[in-house]
Amino acid sequence: MTAASLTPAPKRRLRDRLPVVHHLRQSVGLQRGMLVAGLVLLALFIVCAVFAPLLAPYGFAQRGDAEGTFGTQQPPSAEHWFGTTVGGYDVLSRVIFGAQTAILVVIVAVVLSLFIGVALGLYAGYFGGWLDKLMVVVFDAIYAFPSLLLAIVLSIVISGGQSSLWGGVLAAGGSIVVVFIPQYFRVIRAETVRIKAEPFVESAKVLGASNSRIVFKHVFRNATRTLPLIITLNSAEAILTLAALGFVGFGIEPTAAADWGYDLNKAQSDVTSGIWWTATFPGLAIVLAVLGIMLVGESLNDLADPRLRSRRRVAQAAGEVAETSVVPGGTLAAGPGGLGGLEDGESFDEHGIEVKR
């Protein structure tokens, strides 16, 4: 062996391994624009949620300060940039605090449905049998339910329709969980069924590995490829359901938490009388939050697929010729132990051009 062939393969740098950072570096053109726009919106949303008490000029349930009450339906001014609502709240503060409520719903919905859906999907996909068939039927039935109807039922069950912060969050999150478990279940199940037939799983079986070892070590980590996309879609859906709940009147009380949907509901009569600010800003917040999440999800999906990923065009016939698997001469003559420089030193990265299958 030559000394050069013994140097270990270069480790991929951290910035190339982190999913979103890696995608960002990889993207070009319109796809990059979409991803950057989505990331900016998403960052804005998260910053608002985390630092709401610092960013917002007033509390979400505050109707006045030392100088007296704010007054109702005041147009945007220096004190109240986005104006005030019919209830006398500051619109800007409620829009910022609304992000906090929205992100709670997203976390509850995603975490619960992820764990349950993935676990059931792995089990059903790997072991099959009657339990698998039963789960597929049940989840198909649940999938047919409108999520808003479920959310209303849940909100009545959880808090009798009188929503507190957690009542509202759990109602919206819970209905999303119920509706989205089937999605995670189906995706993970389909991937598991596919991976189960891959030779590397069979080879683990031939080696005598136990089922739990195969499922967790070999199947699970390979089945999670599509999860980021579903998580983003799922998050957007969660925000929309919370907003819809608020809009139809099952929202969170204004004293308990800020809820964009509730504010939109209360702004309905304002629109006809020319008061535009009470409806515009919460509405915009919903649109931008959902849009940001969707853009990130959509770009990640495109970038993960080499066929959809756009690349910079290369100059005329540029680049190095890729190494093929053979070195001219001496292929057989190299003999036992003497294959220094035969196949060493070259490596095929995941996009190397091995044409033959």
Add this chain to the structure above:
Amino acid sequence: MSTVVDIKNLGVSFSTDAGAVKAVDDVSLSVDRGEVLAIVGESGSGKTVTAKTILGLLPETATTRGAVVLSNREGTRERDVISLSKQKLREIRGEDVAMVFQEPSTALNPVYTVGWQIMEGLRAHGEITKKAARAKAIDILGRVGIPDPEVRVDHYPHQFSGGQKQRVVIAMALVLEPGLIVADEPTTALDVTVQAEILDLLRRVRDEFGTAIVLITHNMGVVADLADRVAVMYQGRVVEEADVETLFAAPKDDYTKALLAAVPYVGHGTVRAAERAAERPAGWAEQTPVVEARGLEIVYPGRFGREGFRAVDGVDLVIRPGEVLGLVGESGSGKTTIGRAIAGLTKVTGGSLKVLGAEMNGIREGRFRPLRSRIGFVFQDPASSFNPLLTIAQCVAEPLVIHGRARDAASARKRVDELLEAVQLPRAYGDRYPHELSGGQRQRASLARALALGPELLIADEPTSALDVSVQARVLELFGELQLEFGFASLFISHDLAVVDLLADRIAVLYRGKLVEEGTGADVLGSPDDPYTQRLLASLPVPDPVAQADRREQLRRLREAD
């Protein structure tokens, strides 16, 4: 003779995530009317890219340089494919140049009849009545050797066999009478006996239709059988171009020599097998066999109410300690099923199969698991037989961890390094991920994993058929050395008689689930008794144009005798 296509200084680059990659570099080739030019090379040598450029079929990530001048059948019109618009490209495809794809079952649309698909090509190029198109489709199907073309024209692709499907694909390419056909590995997906028929058809296409053919292949036997002239490609360049007799008789370039030397010939292994047989101690044959099958039957269950598929039907075979049994057969002959049954991956449904003393018919997984440490398995595709998320060292350590010989992958590292050295991989490769290794390196790592526990029996299911020919030679050589060193018994499954012959002590030939012939390499390959074995042997093209012409004649006589 005039040229049909003239490639001048062609260069093609692709933009990939790793930057620009040049696939073809300054290639100049020309094909004359009625000539078969074979482009030979291993994966990544740029042969497919060169051929696709002739049809303007490159993906959007490619940039090209140079010229590909294509003339029509009559030689009245010349056009440079590279500078043509998409509209003009559509015109020349089919009329001036057509393509035959590798996999006939995916090249045909399953929801239309083959007649419809042939007529589709006719309708795309000019006005033609339905009746006339149908008549033409029937005519062309008859000419490529489909029996009863009037009836078959209304059949769907799934009603044809693999070889017949490839005939239909060739008919589709011929129907507009192009001057040139580009055939990309036209026989790679087919069995040897079917391959011989398709090669005959392509030869007829050249002689009767006067069509020039660009044949892309990695199989030197196919080249010797069909080509008039050969261009050898290596790393995007043409390293040698010569007519077929000159190339095989006196190769000039080092790479061509290496490529030819790596092709396994039938008959190379018989001497070695005889030597090994002579060395065996007396009483060896009386030892308890590692594997013993008596009337083995494996039936795959059918769908509701349908009868199951009998993959293996009454097979008797024996593998004694330290012996390599080569199992040969075409696709669907049941050879892989037998290998999987011995490894406990497929249920035995009838007869008896004893593996390491345990009866496999009706065995429970829990009882068989301890035995698994004494069996190794090497899979066909090295790319997919490793978990892509684990490093090579972790993959090779798996058997050690599972059977409690090591606590985790890190503590098994010393043994893993020894194993990697045994298969002649540098230790540092243990830290790489499977996709960072080439096909041959991966298959060597796969051997290391199979040998980790020092098995008494190694099942190798087509371990080299996904590899290039020179890499295959290395892996086979290594397999032979390891077998000598470790002394395991082995079931070596392959569709390639020449490969099996290199390694096996005895060869068993399977045909449609039945064992038709069994014996030493010298018996089975030297004087086969069974007509199927005879045909299989005669169908195998040898990489020597002169000898191949004789064999072709021999095969024709065999077919006529049937």
